[in-house]
Amino acid sequence: MKINKFYVVMLLLALVAPFFLYPVFLAKLLCFALFACAFNLMLGYVGLLSFGHAAFLGTGGYITGWLMMNSGITPELAILLGTVVSGALGALYGKLSVKREGIYFAMVTLALSQLVFFIYLQAPFTGGEDGMQGVPRGHLLGLIDLSDNMNMYYFVLAIFLFGFWLIHRTIHSPFGQVLKAIRENEPRATSLGYNVNDYKWVAFTISAALAGLAGSTKTLVFQLASLTDVHWHMSGEVVLMTLVGGVGTIFGPVVGAGVIVTMQNYLSGGELGNYIHIIMGFIFVVCVLAFRSGIVGEFQKVWKRNFG
Amino acid sequence: MKMMKKTLLAASVAAIASSAAMANVSDGKVKIGVLADMGGVYADICGQGCVTATQMAVEDFGGEVLGMPIEVVSADDQLKPDVGSAIVRKWVENEQVDAVGGLVSSAVVGAATKVLTDAKKIALISTAASNAFTTKACSPYNVHWTYNVAALANGTVKPMVEAGKKKWFFITADYAFGHALEGVASKVINDNGGEVVGVARAPLSTTDFSSYILQAQSSGADVVALANAGNDTVNALKAAAEFGLTDMMDVAGLLVFTPNAQAMDANVAGGMRTTTGFYWDYDDKTREWSERFMARHGSIPAMGHAGAYSMTMHYLKAIEAAGTDDSDAVIKKMKEMKPDDFFSRNATLRADGRMVHDMYYVEIKKPDERRDSNDIMRVVSVIPGDQAYAPMLPECNFK
Numbered sequence: 001m002k003i004n005k006f007y008v009v010m011l012l013l014a015l016v017a018p019f020f021l022y023p024v025f026l027a028k029l030l031c032f033a034l035f036a037c038a039f040n041l042m043l044g045y046v047g048l049l050s051f052g053h054a055a056f057l058g059t060g061g062y063i064t065g066w067l068m069m070n071s072g073i074t075p076e077l078a079i080l081l082g083t084v085v086s087g088a089l090g091a092l093y094g095k096l097s098v099k100r101e102g103i104y105f106a107m108v109t110l111a112l113s114q115l116v117f118f119i120y121l122q123a124p125f126t127g128g129e130d131g132m133q134g135v136p137r138g139h140l141l142g143l144i145d146l147s148d149n150m151n152m153y154y155f156v157l158a159i160f161l162f163g164f165w166l167i168h169r170t171i172h173s174p175f176g177q178v179l180k181a182i183r184e185n186e187p188r189a190t191s192l193g194y195n196v197n198d199y200k201w202v203a204f205t206i207s208a209a210l211a212g213l214a215g216s217t218k219t220l221v222f223q224l225a226s227l228t229d230v231h232w233h234m235s236g237e238v239v240l241m242t243l244v245g246g247v248g249t250i251f252g253p254v255v256g257a258g259v260i261v262t263m264q265n266y267l268s269g270g271e272l273g274n275y276i277h278i279i280m281g282f283i284f285v286v287c288v289l290a291f292r293s294g295i296v297g298e299f300q301k302v303w304k305r306n307f308g
Numbered sequence: 309m310k311m312m313k314k315t316l317l318a319a320s321v322a323a324i325a326s327s328a329a330m331a332n333v334s335d336g337k338v339k340i341g342v343l344a345d346m347g348g349v350y351a352d353i354c355g356q357g358c359v360t361a362t363q364m365a366v367e368d369f370g371g372e373v374l375g376m377p378i379e380v381v382s383a384d385d386q387l388k389p390d391v392g393s394a395i396v397r398k399w400v401e402n403e404q405v406d407a408v409g410g411l412v413s414s415a416v417v418g419a420a421t422k423v424l425t426d427a428k429k430i431a432l433i434s435t436a437a438s439n440a441f442t443t444k445a446c447s448p449y450n451v452h453w454t455y456n457v458a459a460l461a462n463g464t465v466k467p468m469v470e471a472g473k474k475k476w477f478f479i480t481a482d483y484a485f486g487h488a489l490e491g492v493a494s495k496v497i498n499d500n501g502g503e504v505v506g507v508a509r510a511p512l513s514t515t516d517f518s519s520y521i522l523q524a525q526s527s528g529a530d531v532v533a534l535a536n537a538g539n540d541t542v543n544a545l546k547a548a549a550e551f552g553l554t555d556m557m558d559v560a561g562l563l564v565f566t567p568n569a570q571a572m573d574a575n576v577a578g579g580m581r582t583t584t585g586f587y588w589d590y591d592d593k594t595r596e597w598s599e600r601f602m603a604r605h606g607s608i609p610a611m612g613h614a615g616a617y618s619m620t621m622h623y624l625k626a627i628e629a630a631g632t633d634d635s636d637a638v639i640k641k642m643k644e645m646k647p648d649d650f651f652s653r654n655a656t657l658r659a660d661g662r663m664v665h666d667m668y669y670v671e672i673k674k675p676d677e678r679r680d681s682n683d684i685m686r687v688v689s690v691i692p693g694d695q696a697y698a699p700m701l702p703e704c705n706f707k
Binding site for chain 2: 022025028121128129131133134147149222226229
């Protein structure tokens, strides 16, 4: 019951936020929150650290950007197709990588995402280092003008809520229970008769598709798809967001993305602009040393100890 | 009593409205954003120096225009189009920025100018080289000041081809600027009876140029053209010297900024000729400004620094003449008024946003020719603007 009230409060905050804060910043925050939630599905609930999620974020972005510029379809279709292509890529990569675990899984996903990076660097349609510039936002369903920042924000919010709901639903389904069982004790899950690789593969595909959804949406918000989104730095950043917020908690990645994006946003313009990577690295170290379960994880512990 | 309050309120609202209408300056101030590379390979040619130059222009103008204060804000684009365009978007949509100056890497500027044009705000481009901003991506709100790739190719490449250097090899920065420079230079080479025998494209911020130099070495070219800029040129030339390439063939730096020339080994770079939009030691007027800049910034100005000052000054003068900071009116005035200062000689701002002015064909001095560490170049000849820049495209005439 408490949780439900909490969700309602958060939703209301999200609905009124653009009247007080810059909508594009909030939309960016939601895109990264969705990306981190998608990543957390793998790290937090299956226990696999993917180090190549930027490939899916970038693929969604480039496909959607290209469609918006060249095909004349409406934005929701372009986003859908971007998501589908990312999901398909995720299915392929998942098939190749879920047979391995731990550091080997991370290395396989990293290597595959570097392949994707190189393709996007060289392929003419992406614009290489220049990125895909001037992507039109278009009209949602042919009716609502997304070039208005407020409309764009509420569209992004709807997408985020859909993605968040889907992850929530996945985790709390029997399928999600099996994933958690695999995370806790894989041999036991196998002995119970579950084909763990198939479960991991499906989870990887869902995660990749949602990362693609985040990338597609981000491209529309910024009207730009660039190599930053496919670079391995981005794969690292999403790990940081998830760890800072709290691995394996449903709200952790959202909080983590909020913290990191806000920091990047406010530090980049100020005196500390040159030190942004040092500051983020410092936070990462403190996080790993002092509160390993992240902001949300620690908060839950304190809550349970005192009120639970 | 209530009535009185209402009248007072109405009167004060009217007073505020009318004072705003008289000044015609949005938000009660003129705000200029400077987007530059604060820590990357272009930081020396338009980083903090471009902010300083813009601030100098604002101070020399008197700090206010039409009775309203002028504010300068700055940010680091990290040479990334996504970072740069996001900052510009935030500035114009949320922080009342009226014009954005600096603008260094052509990739970032391409993304930033699209945002600015959508928002009907002025782009004051000081250091980007691509000619796209006044050709295929031209916009009524683009003002391209210091130089462009056409001027570099006409200035540097043409005399060399005419002197008999027919076979060219390019080491090109692999993004908008490099592609544009290589394209324009190749056309100049082909039109004058030369040929391009090979191209190697290196990513921006490459530190190890050895593989590209080896390709150049085996190409059999007369000239290796460096179609890159900033520290990339410095590193490429260093590698060329280490591999003995500079003894075998000519190396032409197509875009050499003064601070980069200063960082090069004078024994290697000495004698190299290139084209620039400004040289600090040209005459008394350039020296007067450059010495003031040096006192503030600590090093000699690159052409982009001088350009940033000059275009900011012209922008502010246009606001004063137009009596408003409305972009359309200001751009119109900027194109009507002739820019004329230590930087802009025989200059006009064309209807397509290209500022056409005298360019300089310069030679980098050999070590024994230099009187001190700031004495880097010698002006060989002045190239009149109409010979340096390509003619205006009819579709980019925004008169």
